[in-house]
Amino acid sequence: MSDSSPLPPVRLRSEAELARDALAAPLLSRAARLARWAGPDTRVGGGGELVEEQLPAAAEVLGLTGEDAAALASEAWRVAVDTGLVEIVDEEEGTVTPGADLALLTSGSPNDVLAVWLGALETVLADASVPDLDDLVDAMDEGGEIDFSSLDWDPEAEADFLDGVLANLYLLTVSEEGPGDGPVPLPALAASMIVPDDMGDPTNDVLEQVSDAMMRLDDQFRILEPIGLVDFQPVDEALMADPEEDPAAAVDETDVSRYGMVRLTPLGLYGMRARLLEAGMAAPAVGELADKGADALLDGTSLFPPAAAQAEIEQWLARREPLAAARELLDAARGSDAGAPLRRLRCQQALSLVGPEAEPALREVLDDAELGGLARVWLAERGVADVPAPPESMIFWLTIDTVAAQLAAEGNSAELQGLVEGLAAQHSGFFATAWRVDHPATPDVLEAMGRLHPDKKLAKEARKAAFKARSQQGN
Numbered sequence: 001m002s003d004s005s006p007l008p009p010v011r012l013r014s015e016a017e018l019a020r021d022a023l024a025a026p027l028l029s030r031a032a033r034l035a036r037w038a039g040p041d042t043r044v045g046g047g048g049e050l051v052e053e054q055l056p057a058a059a060e061v062l063g064l065t066g067e068d069a070a071a072l073a074s075e076a077w078r079v080a081v082d083t084g085l086v087e088i089v090d091e092e093e094g095t096v097t098p099g100a101d102l103a104l105l106t107s108g109s110p111n112d113v114l115a116v117w118l119g120a121l122e123t124v125l126a127d128a129s130v131p132d133l134d135d136l137v138d139a140m141d142e143g144g145e146i147d148f149s150s151l152d153w154d155p156e157a158e159a160d161f162l163d164g165v166l167a168n169l170y171l172l173t174v175s176e177e178g179p180g181d182g183p184v185p186l187p188a189l190a191a192s193m194i195v196p197d198d199m200g201d202p203t204n205d206v207l208e209q210v211s212d213a214m215m216r217l218d219d220q221f222r223i224l225e226p227i228g229l230v231d232f233q234p235v236d237e238a239l240m241a242d243p244e245e246d247p248a249a250a251v252d253e254t255d256v257s258r259y260g261m262v263r264l265t266p267l268g269l270y271g272m273r274a275r276l277l278e279a280g281m282a283a284p285a286v287g288e289l290a291d292k293g294a295d296a297l298l299d300g301t302s303l304f305p306p307a308a309a310q311a312e313i314e315q316w317l318a319r320r321e322p323l324a325a326a327r328e329l330l331d332a333a334r335g336s337d338a339g340a341p342l343r344r345l346r347c348q349q350a351l352s353l354v355g356p357e358a359e360p361a362l363r364e365v366l367d368d369a370e371l372g373g374l375a376r377v378w379l380a381e382r383g384v385a386d387v388p389a390p391p392e393s394m395i396f397w398l399t400i401d402t403v404a405a406q407l408a409a410e411g412n413s414a415e416l417q418g419l420v421e422g423l424a425a426q427h428s429g430f431f432a433t434a435w436r437v438d439h440p441a442t443p444d445v446l447e448a449m450g451r452l453h454p455d456k457k458l459a460k461e462a463r464k465a466a467f468k469a470r471s472q473q474g475n
């Protein structure tokens with residue numbers, strides 16, 4: 001899961017809210033109850049597991065009944081041991097005592113609680129990558145030992161597959177074009193790991209792989225739900241029935257929800273981000289820049305999607321006095337480096353959220369070659385009087401800067417193509433003048449306009465202008 005490219009920023013709940021969610025997660029709650037129950041008479045085996053004779057008592061403490069009660073109690077005990085809620089004091093005697101970390105769940109900070117929960121999550125994720133019990137039983141030899149070679153099971157590959165699925169689910173959740181808080185169909189999630197991006201209609205072999213992966217994920221998400229990572233609607237078992245043998249089991253196969261639906265909970269988003277950060281991914285969170293300078297804000301939000309950038313900027317502005325904030329933003333927006341146009345675009349976005357108290361800061365930069373254009377736009381939009389008209393050179397410079405920023409933010413988008421067409425239509429002889437603009441991005445902007453403009457004659461003019469601009473900058 002290691003990658004240097006940033007993910008879209010996630011909006012997280014407060015640590016206090018997340019800690020409450022962690023304490024309410026059924027599996028961690030059971031683990032804590034067993035840790036408080038553990039005492040001098042509690043006995044464990046060589047691996048720290050509760051001895052079989054004690055499982056009924058553990059299940060009773062947890063209020064569990066039915067054929068799964070012992071297994072659920074055993075799972076909760078394993079989480080208690082792995083997270084330090086229970087400590088094995090004598091391995092030979094098999095005796096235990098409540099662990100030091102147990103107190104963190106009642107008297108620790110929210111961050112302490114979340115650290116315990118993250119430890120529990122790792123235990124559950126490891127369990128989810130193990131073949132199910134039926135497969136393990138089938139793989140036992142005559143001596144009762146498990147023949148792992150017969151399982152066709154690669155522990156590392158299984159863990160990587162689940163990590164990849166959860167990373168894709170995280171990306172879908174935080175992307176502005178994704179489902180947001182809504183659930184993701186299990187077949188779509190499985191297909192995201194199996195079907196190549198450039199494949200048209202999947203082959204029967206690929207569809208079979210997707211189906212197998214979907215059923216494997218159905219098992220795994222059932223395991224992950226009790227720790228609070230996901231909300232999960234399992235695959236409808238009626239889909240597995242043979243309609244010829246059981247006509248009453250026939251279902252509407254076009255109802256995608258019957259194939260399983262899953263979403264990360266708010267706690268799950270927190271947990272996944274923590275794991276992605278640990279794996280070396282750039283996984284920002286909205287609000288991280290609120291206490292940093294304007295330079296960090298403009299650089300940090302440069303590649304954020306629009307809504308996330310605005311949310312981050314709003315938090316930053318909320319902690320500052322408007323006039324001082326405007327001055328800091330304008331100062332940070334200066335520069336001739338490749339990232340400067342996009343910084344100025346984010347500066348404009350930030351300034352659009354600042355009230356009239358910021359007017360003096362904008363007037364102070366009216367004669368600035370880099371900031372005078374955007375300052376005039378801000379003042380004009382608010383109907384401020386006595387704003388001097390910009391010289392033609394400033395208009396063209398601002399135009400090149402704006403297109404450069406849009407290119408950096410969106411690439412060759414439909415919106416940018418519309419902007420290019422509008423510019424060429426509004427300014428007669430635009431390209432004859434634009435190539436002379438003293439802006440580092442002028443050649444690249446004119447080349448892009450040549451690619452994007454649908455009129456062949458104007459596109460050719462743009463390419464010629466780009467060549468002139470590059471020649472001029474090379475001299």
